[in-house]
Amino acid sequence: MNFLKKTYYNTIIIGAGAAGLMCAIEAGKRGRKVLVLEHAEKIGKKILISGGGRCNFTNLDVNPENFISNNPHFCKSALARYTPQDFIAIIEKHGIKYHEKKLGQLFCDGSAKEIVQMLQNECDDALVEIKANCTIEKIEQINNSGSETAFHVTGNIGEFNSESLVIATGGISIPQMGATDFGYKLAKQFGLQLTKTVPGLVPFTLNEKTYSELSGLSIDSIVSCNNTRFRENILFTHKGLSGPAILQISSYWNDGDEVTIDLLPAIDLESLITEHKPNKAELVNVLAKIYPKRFAETWCEINFPSKPVNRITQKELDLLTFKLHNWVIVPKGTEGFGKAEVTKGGVDTGELSGKTMEAKKVPGLYFIGEVVDVTGWLGGYNFQWAWASGFAAGQYA
Ligand SMILES: Cc1cc2nc3c(=O)[nH]c(=O)nc-3n(C[C@H](O)[C@H](O)[C@H](O)COP(=O)(O)OP(=O)(O)OC[C@H]3O[C@@H](n4cnc5c(N)ncnc54)[C@H](O)[C@@H]3O)c2cc1C
Numbered sequence: 001m002n003f004l005k006k007t008y009y010n011t012i013i014i015g016a017g018a019a020g021l022m023c024a025i026e027a028g029k030r031g032r033k034v035l036v037l038e039h040a041e042k043i044g045k046k047i048l049i050s051g052g053g054r055c056n057f058t059n060l061d062v063n064p065e066n067f068i069s070n071n072p073h074f075c076k077s078a079l080a081r082y083t084p085q086d087f088i089a090i091i092e093k094h095g096i097k098y099h100e101k102k103l104g105q106l107f108c109d110g111s112a113k114e115i116v117q118m119l120q121n122e123c124d125d126a127l128v129e130i131k132a133n134c135t136i137e138k139i140e141q142i143n144n145s146g147s148e149t150a151f152h153v154t155g156n157i158g159e160f161n162s163e164s165l166v167i168a169t170g171g172i173s174i175p176q177m178g179a180t181d182f183g184y185k186l187a188k189q190f191g192l193q194l195t196k197t198v199p200g201l202v203p204f205t206l207n208e209k210t211y212s213e214l215s216g217l218s219i220d221s222i223v224s225c226n227n228t229r230f231r232e233n234i235l236f237t238h239k240g241l242s243g244p245a246i247l248q249i250s251s252y253w254n255d256g257d258e259v260t261i262d263l264l265p266a267i268d269l270e271s272l273i274t275e276h277k278p279n280k281a282e283l284v285n286v287l288a289k290i291y292p293k294r295f296a297e298t299w300c301e302i303n304f305p306s307k308p309v310n311r312i313t314q315k316e317l318d319l320l321t322f323k324l325h326n327w328v329i330v331p332k333g334t335e336g337f338g339k340a341e342v343t344k345g346g347v348d349t350g351e352l353s354g355k356t357m358e359a360k361k362v363p364g365l366y367f368i369g370e371v372v373d374v375t376g377w378l379g380g381y382n383f384q385w386a387w388a389s390g391f392a393a394g395q396y397a
Pocket residue numbers: 014015016017018019020037038039040043044045046047049050051052055056057058134135136168169170171173174177178179180181182340341342368369370371379380381382383384386
């Protein structure tokens with residue numbers, strides 16, 4: 001009896017990442033006895049590496065359209081009840097300095113460590129217990145008194161019972177950081193459907209070796225695929241293409257799809273060429289005024305042999321402009337989960353309540369954060385989903 005009392009919690013949360021910690025804080029504030037079990041040696045490891053170590057913790061402009069899911073409506077309820085302003089209020093309460101880098105993206109002025117420390121402090125205030133280095137061995141559902149269900153969690157550090165069990169184990173991207181497929185396996189154990197999981201926000205690999213020589217160069221572009229477009233930089237890499245515009249579009253790309261890159265999003269090439277006709281400048285040198293020189297050279301070698309611009313006919317100019325507006329690639333693939341910022345897909349939202357994040361078929365079982373089939377754009381949206389879904393579950397779990 002004494003043993004049971006010691007290991008009983010109202011709420012057990014598996015995974016001390018962004019979503020799990022937010023849920024723990026909220027449930028703790030409601031007076032729930034909360035335990036967070038984390039298999040890594042410390043909490044919030046992905047937060048620490050996020051945003052280049054400065055954590056792009058939210059975005060000033062969050063809309064359901066910034067998220068991808070089989071059910072685009074699912075995220076609306078949680079996002080409406082926990083807004084970027086709500087998270088900014090906690091940041092400010094803890095005196096963390098931040099700035100907008102671009103496109104509404106908010107980063108810490110100092111370090112992502114401040115966010116993890118803030119979450120730890122909030123957990124302490126809400127009397128949340130956190131146990132790291134815990135390997136979960138088994139989770140079973142037990143029937144207490146006929147109607148009330150409960151969960152029995154067996155780990156290497158002990159056995160624990162709870163009324164509510166929240167799965168916040170994230171996706172499988174960056175396995176070297178401790179990511180596991182635990183959440184998906186547990187969903188299957190309880191008979192819940194999953195949608196296909198693929199790497200999201202991930203660089204493309206290309207067959208063409210020619211472009212690998214351009215590795216490190218970055219160009220302002222509009223990248224489109226499957227009726228979605230992003231205007232940002234693309235970045236040439238040894239293996240293919242990356243950069244914000246490519247990472248964004250990768251979440252909309254399926255194997256074999258074409259991706260169109262407009263390399264002239266804001267430049268009137270005809271005027272530029274007309275301007276340089278009197279001095280008979282070489283095309284490659286004119287292009288080098290708007291692109292890095294190495295790119296201009298490679299582009300001309302592959303697509304359009306350079307010659308003095310005064311000798312370019314209107315037909316040739318039209319073709320050149322068309323090619324620069326419509327560089328079509330078919331990526332060989334992506335750099336995979338090892339390089340993906342997120343996992344697209346996960347626990348099917350049809351299995352969950354959008355209000356509480358509780359599994360419809362399994363009362364008391366909740367899924368939050370990246371493990372759910374809701375994937376945000378690059379730019380602070382994935383953390384906002386983690387905070388919002390964690391907050392939603394924290395009101396009920
Ligand atoms: C390099 C990188 C940079 C990123 N930068 C940003 C950014 O700046 N802004 C942004 O919005 N998003 C960013 N993201 C995405 C963001 O980090 C995730 O979407 C977010 O962390 C998801 O939160 P989560 O709590 O669902 O999962 P996680 O933060 O992944 O937390 C899951 C936790 O569960 C633990 N866990 C996993 N398996 C088990 C298990 N079997 N038992 C116990 N514990 C387990 C993990 O160790 C981890 O602590 C970045 C991702 C990466 C990889």
